[in-house]
Amino acid sequence: MKLAMLGLGKMGGNMARRLQKGGIEVVGFDFNQDTVNQIAQESGMIPSKSVEDAVAKLGDGQKIVWMMLPSGEPTENQIKALVPLLNKGDIIIDGGNSNYKDSQRRGAWLAEQGLGFMDCGTSGGIWGLQNGYCLMVGANDDVAKTLTPVLIALAPSKENGWAHVGPIGSGHFTKMIHNGIEYGMMQAMAEGLDLIKGKEEFNLDLAQITELWRHGSVVRSWLLDLTADALKDDQELAAVAPYVADSGEGRWTVMESVEQGVAAPVLTLALQARFRSQDASGYSYKLLSMMRNGFGGHFVKSVGDK
């Protein structure tokens, strides 16, 4: 089996490697040709110089193109550019982090063009190469069936870590919720560890405690494994900025909760904690400080006060 992989970044590059190892032939393309060549050398992947070149190298017969691109415009534009290069029955897979509503719309539009579509929520990060990826697939039955060997090659094992969960869009929907949960779990852990650090009287060792919890506790988890690992070397984190980025899925999960009218306080607050970390101005705090002054004559701390 053979497919084109467009986008060989942290995710796409390792997926190409894992596919090659799993017996799937990959034609790889990335704007960074050094990356293309390096992965080709390492893994036997077929390099290509452009999207057209990549598609051409898939040869005759049904063509399969897997995209690992940033969501939004890059993915949208790539799909549009691919259509004229493909024939009826060919399949485009979006393995990136697209909004599931975009995937529903794109799937419907591609169907009108006679093309198949699969949205594949892909989890596993930089550890996927070694451990396999967790693949949440939205597609029609025939498309999902066609791509089963590819999914098995990427997943941790033949039986586990991949599933055709529902119609087009449901793969990215499932990934979106997965990431929402991830935000909540991370925040829970960060808050707990913050309270341990804050209990100065006990002078506790966060590296020791997170390592301890990995064995037999109720909170043992992969996120805890990584946290314990990170804290081993440095638990002061003096050089790390108190800034947490967020990405589309966390935000979309909260919007989904609003649209459904279903409370999701923990997922929402986990996202908002990240917003707070990104807010350098603290305007709402300034307002509160002014209000307190207004009714109580309370002291207003000025910039520069200690």
Next chain:
Amino acid sequence: MKLAMLGLGKMGGNMARRLQKGGIEVVGFDFNQDTVNQIAQESGMIPSKSVEDAVAKLGDGQKIVWMMLPSGEPTENQIKALVPLLNKGDIIIDGGNSNYKDSQRRGAWLAEQGLGFMDCGTSGGIWGLQNGYCLMVGANDDVAKTLTPVLIALAPSKENGWAHVGPIGSGHFTKMIHNGIEYGMMQAMAEGLDLIKGKEEFNLDLAQITELWRHGSVVRSWLLDLTADALKDDQELAAVAPYVADSGEGRWTVMESVEQGVAAPVLTLALQARFRSQDASGYSYKLLSMMRNGFGGHFVKSVGDK
């Protein structure tokens, strides 16, 4: 009627003034004798040089001592120091922001000493002198009855703004909840205004909008009046530090919710927003940034990065 007022700060000082205006004779004491003398001159309050002096100047008959002191040790110690100076049937009033459980304990202990006690939650801040104070009274019936003329003198009017809400402790309990609600209302307003400021496309004038809302809107309120007033001169608040202090009542309200097992998400989050404003280290954010790096190879912003 005559009473001693101990503590002539922002609250106690103005209360002494209002009592004098209302025909209640006040013997005032504060460690700051300049304050004592100034208020005495302004209002006709009888000055005193010590707590003993103040109590002595109350003369014979039933003595009434009103404390406006910081909660915790200062109030606790003052009560203990007062007991030997008083006689059976005399009354101590705690008009400060004590924890209601302390007031319950103190009331019971003073009853054993033959002394009456009243806990009076006092709202109104620096505007109380002019507008009158809102007084939430916990006391036995006879004590509350004895002090009615005093309450009327402090309140906005004879009929309004004072009430004997329940037994000893219930005055401070009611004030505690009042402040919890205040935190929530302030936070709601600050969040909304923050979103208005964040909508740069519209370039809205927060002073205009808060003034507008004062008339006929659903959110009209005294806090809005003060906010509109503060924003009139300066809505950038460039010189104000993004730091919001918190006081006992906000924290006790959240603890009450935990003890009762009753959800109070908005009161809690309003308090936690203040905690966040006070947290210069952002350790939990650093942890989250490290975790993201651990599983996703995501960029970790360093201190000093833009």
Next chain:
Amino acid sequence: MKLAMLGLGKMGGNMARRLQKGGIEVVGFDFNQDTVNQIAQESGMIPSKSVEDAVAKLGDGQKIVWMMLPSGEPTENQIKALVPLLNKGDIIIDGGNSNYKDSQRRGAWLAEQGLGFMDCGTSGGIWGLQNGYCLMVGANDDVAKTLTPVLIALAPSKENGWAHVGPIGSGHFTKMIHNGIEYGMMQAMAEGLDLIKGKEEFNLDLAQITELWRHGSVVRSWLLDLTADALKDDQELAAVAPYVADSGEGRWTVMESVEQGVAAPVLTLALQARFRSQDASGYSYKLLSMMRNGFGGHFVKSVGDK
């Protein structure tokens, strides 16, 4: 001055009455002709039998049509239906609760048709007839100027309670945030009162306390006035279902916070409390109960257990 008022429900009907009283001639239309006739009789409003009839009765010259319709399709469809009935320079006002992005889109489209548009966030509810409405206006300068007499007639006074806050869309935006703040304030109050009720030991009287707080306290507000009024007759609320509806603005405010990436925990949690009240199934609670059983062998309460 003369205008057509389309939609004479709780809001539109009273606005027509107030306009008539304020010297603005109103041609009123509603699908319920009984309502039309009643308001016409009461207030001197000119009745009409259809939108076409209403527009025709505006006579020659610049026509002004004020809509008080449910947001979404009813408003969208009415605007489309109005365009062929109007001439260059005529003005449509949307005084309902539309999403500000819809108003931006509609304003731009109407401008292409040569028509003016104003979005007017309208607060004041059933009390607006008596007190005047708070009007948050988004419009071009000339449109806002033309409509000034109308705004003054609706507002509490000539000087107060109406303002041209910014370009088209900004009126509904400002109203959206107003409602978001309203949700937060209401929730703060409800949580506080819930904790007072939960403190059974004190057996406090919520009607007394809310009335007390109206005078001199920091939380005094119109919402408190209404709450005190409602609790006067009945504080058990035994017949009231524990169900709180929500409307578009509360949800849009949370989405705005997500889009801006600005934390608004209190506004969000206030909305989610309503979602929770609407959730009869409690599926998330069931899941939690099952999880607890899974790791701890904890008892799972069954439906019907006490």
Next chain:
Amino acid sequence: MKLAMLGLGKMGGNMARRLQKGGIEVVGFDFNQDTVNQIAQESGMIPSKSVEDAVAKLGDGQKIVWMMLPSGEPTENQIKALVPLLNKGDIIIDGGNSNYKDSQRRGAWLAEQGLGFMDCGTSGGIWGLQNGYCLMVGANDDVAKTLTPVLIALAPSKENGWAHVGPIGSGHFTKMIHNGIEYGMMQAMAEGLDLIKGKEEFNLDLAQITELWRHGSVVRSWLLDLTADALKDDQELAAVAPYVADSGEGRWTVMESVEQGVAAPVLTLALQARFRSQDASGYSYKLLSMMRNGFGGHFVKSVGDK
């Protein structure tokens, strides 16, 4: 090595079994003598008929008594009752879920009596017998050293799953935070799954998805393992009441956050979601419904309305 185990419930009983298997002699006591006899028969544990009997059967030399009792009064009373039965240098271990401040107080008091104390936060639930327990130990160095063989026998392995984290109290403190994190992780998962179920359009299979996530995803965790297992048989949970109990540690974690002045929104909201599930009356919702009626004339749903 030999110790007495007081309390042979779900936790204590299995710990006695695991200790026996690990070569530690256990003298077991429980008020339920059937339980005592059954475990004795199964595991070779020495049965006892009373606490006095259990202590006596420890023989001469240093005595070690491990309590697995409900926190609060049962633990407090047992400690007091043990003191006269023990000699200088003997050790009491509290392996239950006590508040860490109680453990600090008890440890100090026992030290005055010449007795050693260890607080051991114990995680692992009903799976501990098979997998080993995660043990978070607060104690003086010599006590911790003495008990190391016991800890190793209970833990998953010699190297992992037990640690002497700090002074007396810090074991229960660490367990408290562990449980706080557990609440947050559970809630995150429940919210995400609730949103998946709420997306009726996709008709997703929660059992399939949770099983899928166990392999290679970022949220893989023991809690997910248990959730997937529970959903395998029944994902409707029709017979499960939407009621989630909570225990001391979750509440104490929130109080710790208030005392430290450190925001922990996710841990707090996870607790409050449980409170909400326990609240049959919904009084705060009733208040909100009344307020909406007060200003907007909005319909108030009555009990019994659909």
